[in-house]
Amino acid sequence: MRAYCTVDELMAVALARTIEDHAVVFNGVAVALPYLAILLAQKTHAPNCVFLAGLPAGVDPHPPFLPPTAGDALLLQAAVVTLPLHEIFDLAQRGELDRSFLGGGQIDRHGNLNNAWIGCDGMRVRLPGGAGAGSLSCFARKFTVWSGRHRGNGRSTLVERVDFITTVGHDTPAGSRSALHLKGGGPDRVVTDLCTFDFSGGEMRLKTLHPGISLTCVLGNMGFQPRIPGSLVQTPPPTAEEIQIIRRLDPLKVRQREFSPRQLERKFPVA
Amino acid sequence: MGVCSGRDKVVSLREAAQVIRDGDTIAVGGALSARQPLALIREMIRQGRKDLASVGGAHGVDVDLLVAAGLLKSVQHSYVGFENDFGLAPNYRRVCQEGGVEILETDCNVILQRLRAASFGVPFLPMPRIAGIDLLEGNPAFRVVACPFTGETLTAVRALRPDVALIHGLKGDRAGNVHLPHPHFMDGLLATAAARTVVTVEEIVAEEEVRRLGVSIPHYLVTALAERPFGAHPTSCYPAYAYDRRHLAEYVRLAKAGKETFQRDYLDAYVNSVTEEDYLRRVGDGEHFARLTGWKDGVAAWQEVFAE
Numbered sequence: 001m002r003a004y005c006t007v008d009e010l011m012a013v014a015l016a017r018t019i020e021d022h023a024v025v026f027n028g029v030a031v032a033l034p035y036l037a038i039l040l041a042q043k044t045h046a047p048n049c050v051f052l053a054g055l056p057a058g059v060d061p062h063p064p065f066l067p068p069t070a071g072d073a074l075l076l077q078a079a080v081v082t083l084p085l086h087e088i089f090d091l092a093q094r095g096e097l098d099r100s101f102l103g104g105g106q107i108d109r110h111g112n113l114n115n116a117w118i119g120c121d122g123m124r125v126r127l128p129g130g131a132g133a134g135s136l137s138c139f140a141r142k143f144t145v146w147s148g149r150h151r152g153n154g155r156s157t158l159v160e161r162v163d164f165i166t167t168v169g170h171d172t173p174a175g176s177r178s179a180l181h182l183k184g185g186g187p188d189r190v191v192t193d194l195c196t197f198d199f200s201g202g203e204m205r206l207k208t209l210h211p212g213i214s215l216t217c218v219l220g221n222m223g224f225q226p227r228i229p230g231s232l233v234q235t236p237p238p239t240a241e242e243i244q245i246i247r248r249l250d251p252l253k254v255r256q257r258e259f260s261p262r263q264l265e266r267k268f269p270v271a
Numbered sequence: 272m273g274v275c276s277g278r279d280k281v282v283s284l285r286e287a288a289q290v291i292r293d294g295d296t297i298a299v300g301g302a303l304s305a306r307q308p309l310a311l312i313r314e315m316i317r318q319g320r321k322d323l324a325s326v327g328g329a330h331g332v333d334v335d336l337l338v339a340a341g342l343l344k345s346v347q348h349s350y351v352g353f354e355n356d357f358g359l360a361p362n363y364r365r366v367c368q369e370g371g372v373e374i375l376e377t378d379c380n381v382i383l384q385r386l387r388a389a390s391f392g393v394p395f396l397p398m399p400r401i402a403g404i405d406l407l408e409g410n411p412a413f414r415v416v417a418c419p420f421t422g423e424t425l426t427a428v429r430a431l432r433p434d435v436a437l438i439h440g441l442k443g444d445r446a447g448n449v450h451l452p453h454p455h456f457m458d459g460l461l462a463t464a465a466a467r468t469v470v471t472v473e474e475i476v477a478e479e480e481v482r483r484l485g486v487s488i489p490h491y492l493v494t495a496l497a498e499r500p501f502g503a504h505p506t507s508c509y510p511a512y513a514y515d516r517r518h519l520a521e522y523v524r525l526a527k528a529g530k531e532t533f534q535r536d537y538l539d540a541y542v543n544s545v546t547e548e549d550y551l552r553r554v555g556d557g558e559h560f561a562r563l564t565g566w567k568d569g570v571a572a573w574q575e576v577f578a579e
Contacts, residue, residue, distance in 0.1 A: 030354040056454035064570045067577050068356040071303030073509040082453045089380040093399050126367040128352030131329050132379035138401045168403035180402040181424045257355035
């Protein structure tokens with residue numbers, strides 16, 4: 001019988017595959033999907049990856065399951081040590097954080113993200129704020145951008161220009177990353193519910209399409225035209241082992257809270 | 272200024288809340304849905320404290336409740352929300368959008384460095400360049416500076432000394448020594464950065480017991496200490512209890528229903544003119560609290576907390 005997975009699982013695998021073995025990584029704050037992706041990478045292709053787990057600031061934790069709230073002491077279970085929070089940021093300031101995961105309420109073509117305000121005066125919507133993403137986007141060697149709302153948000157997730165920059169990408173109205181003397185290398189991958197991107201010349205370039213997703217669908221759900229390479233490939237399917245690990249790590253399916261019930265109806269083949 | 276050398280710090284919850292004065296800059300301990308001093312915050316609301324500025328990292332129900340009750344004139348937090356658990360913070364969002372509170376954009380690391388500058392006794396701290404992000408726009412807390420030794424371009428952030436840190440710990444003693452369970456978040460830093468530190472604890476015990484568990488905040492940093500069981504409720508205070516997801520769901524539901532409903536069905540029903548004992552009785556029965564304290568009975572019991 002053919003095995004299938006859902007979009008949350010496909011994205012967790014795609015996020016995990018952006019982690020190199022031996023990388024020092026930070027998951028971000030208040031979200032389960034990158035947390036799960038890092039645990040998965042440690043159990044598969046990146047056993048030497050060092051996981052600095054925010055927000056509780058545990059090193060290499062092994063929680064028995066994932067909770068829906070990131071400050072919970074559950075997330076320190078079996079950790080090597082619990083650090084004072086500033087030690088993670090100190091490490092990033094030293095230029096030693098290889099990868100962070102940063103989500104975007106809005107994402108633009110240069111990889112700038114917005115998690116503060118959407119809209120302009122009079123019709124503004126207050127988002128929670130960028131947590132530590134502003135500093136991390138300046139310091140981390142690389143970061144993976146992600147969003148589970150590429151589709152179904154009326155082209156308002158991937159936009160030509162973000163309304164407010166909480167997280168700096170490759171180019172901003174204030175200048176490019178190198179002109180700004182930033183230490184970090186900026187975003188190198190974007191993973192969404194429809195596809196993945198990398199960057200070329202500081203701009204987002206389509207890299208893979210998720211199974212069953214057309215180029216028309218990807219472009220029809222975004223507010224700018226990304227760079228498109230000569231040949232487009234499909235996002236490599238998750239393996240049965242990867243899906244099994246995800247389901248074991250997250251029995252409460254906290255990973256699915258990013259997504260609408262409709263998104264979760266979609267089925268993707270497992271290799 | 273932050274040192275308080277007396278050996279009897281124990282006060283009532285009412286007196287503890289009186290350490291916070293109108294117009295103060297407050298730094299609330301804990302984070303997200305963990306170990307926030309909510310009994311103290313509820314008491315500040317009862318006492319009608321006003322014109323406060325709240326500064327800190329990633330928070331949730333504490334800031335949302337303070338904003339809803341009208342205690343804050345400004346908020347300088349890197350994140351205020353209920354994560355993927357319940358989403359956006361409804362009162363915070365509403366009041367921000369109405370312009371009822373001033374928002375000072377910040378970032379976890381920036382707040383940390385500003386508090387560290389205060390803790391280190393210096394007027395600013397340099398950090399590697401941060402640029403291109405809009406929170407820098409017109410923000411008087413930042414300057415671009417050159418390293419006096421190498422000429423390297425750096426960002427300087429101004430020291431931020433809160434008037435008072437509000438912390439909830441697990442156990443404390445009469446002298447004011449406090450044991451915090453992990454995670455500590457920024458709590459230790461708040462106590463050294465702030466001019467005054469008010470602590471509530473689940474239980475006041477003998478000094479030997481606090482020493483045995485480990486003193487996280489020594490007595491000389493503590494201005495006043497009050498005993499308040501379930502003082503972090505509805506956030507967690509492990510190992511005593513997990514967070515109260517059922518109550519937070521009710522909170523968010525009422526907050527989403529709008530200002531009047533929240534005033535009547537939450538603030539009046541659970542905070543104003545309600546003692547902390549009555550608050551807990553209204554929250555739930557013995558069986559309900561047994562579930563929150565029963566997380567330690569095993570993984571299945573712990574999972575049940577998050578499925579409420």
